Amino acid sequence: MGKLTAIVMGATGLVGKxxxxxxxxxxxxxxITCLVxxxxxxxxxHDPMLKIEPLVIDFTILQDxxxxxxVDHVYCCIGTTMKKAGSKSAFRKVDFEYVHVCAQLARAQRAKSFVWISSIGANAKSNNFYLRVKGELENAILTxxxxxxxxxxxxxLLMGNRSDHRPGEAWGIKILEGISPIMKGPLAKYRPVYAEQVANEMINLQLF
Known part of the structure; x- marks a missing residue:
């Protein structure tokens, strides 16, 4: 067995799993430590080697x-939706504050790398609140x-079996899947992907 250690935040989500x-x-x-x-x-x-060490925590006191x-590598898959959060402030607390604190803790403990999930189109100057928060977070962490x-x-958009029902997202995926064959060049990046592909990309970014 290898020697690397990792912590995964958001292990119960689509990409996290x-x-x-x-x-x-x-x-x-x-x-693999999972704070959930x-x-x-x-x-x-599927954990035949018993690598997973789960710990239920209070995310409002992450610093504790x-x-x-x-650990060697920190993976952050924390995220919510506007519908689930219920308000812009609640959404920002999860998608910006919690992830930002994770980055600060990774830095404090001298983790070798930190990878998190943003979004295509993330831009701190976007008129779209979701994309603006994602962009602001990228700026905060990368600097x-x-x-x-x-x-x-x-x-x-992510494909996979979600535990929660997202009808709007499901329709978006169906439409994009239908036109994916003609989404080439600059449009190729908008093709929906499976969570497994995103997870694999995260691992490849850690194992530089």
């Missing part, structure tokens, strides 16, 4: 769990001093 499962199969890793808001459902993860960030090898993945 795919990521943890890929890390469990990756011989380079021997321990609710207990993990064991049948969502700083010691768990003493953070003494945080080595920080990188964001910018996926378009």
């Amino acid at each position: 795919a990521l943890v499962n890929q890390l469990c199969q990756d011989d380079r890793y021997h321990k 808001r609710a207990p993990l459902t064991a049948n969502n993860y 769990y700083q010691g768990y960030f003493t 953070m001093p003494q945080l080595p090898n920080a990188a964001a993945v910018r996926p378009p």
